[in-house]
Amino acid sequence: GESVGLHLPTLSVQEGDNSIINCAYSNSASDYFIWYKQESGKGPQFIIDIRSNMDKRQGQRVTVLLNKTVKHLSLQIAATQPGDSAVYFCAENQDGEGGYQKVTFGTGTKLQVIP
């Protein structure tokens, strides 16, 4: 779960290298996970998603890995570019009140690409 008062961890990566951003989720019953990218002063944007019946999904330059045993999610970005610099959040769909689902976010990681 999210810790209030802690600042975002930062990952610094050289341009052209691969980036790996990690996330631990809280609810073993969550069945859908999403990675979002947030640039400064803007709302988060969808990158890639994965359902709990999968352990890997690939997109364009991005791969998400899901390990349900340890409740861990990772986002891999290949050949990182300066435009990838942003804050990355993982999110999970959880059961909320009244049987409705809610979207809950992890703490986030700031990715800093060094030219």
Add this chain to the structure above:
Amino acid sequence: DGGITQSPKYLFRKEGQNVTLSCEQNLNHDAMYWYRQDPGQGLRLIYYSQIVNDFQKGDIAEGYSVSREKKESFPLTVTSAQKNPTAFYLCASNFGGGNTEAFFGQGTRLTVV
């Protein structure tokens, strides 16, 4: 173009005043959400709504109120009871029922002066 719109982008409020943030979507989404983001931190859920005329408290609902009179609209009121209202507020929507991505507005930055 379909999308989710928040207004205003910047908002200033005097201490002790209530203020309402607007969120409108034309994506035909059933579910809508409000999050608060403090500098250098993640998103915390304030309120969410899956259907018209119904909504649930999130993790930090105290000092906030919402309404969902129309499917397209989910306004958030920051009341004078909110002790530390200065933050970046984000509204999101999705089709609900789980397993669908949420689309976000561009946010409203609220500053209490």
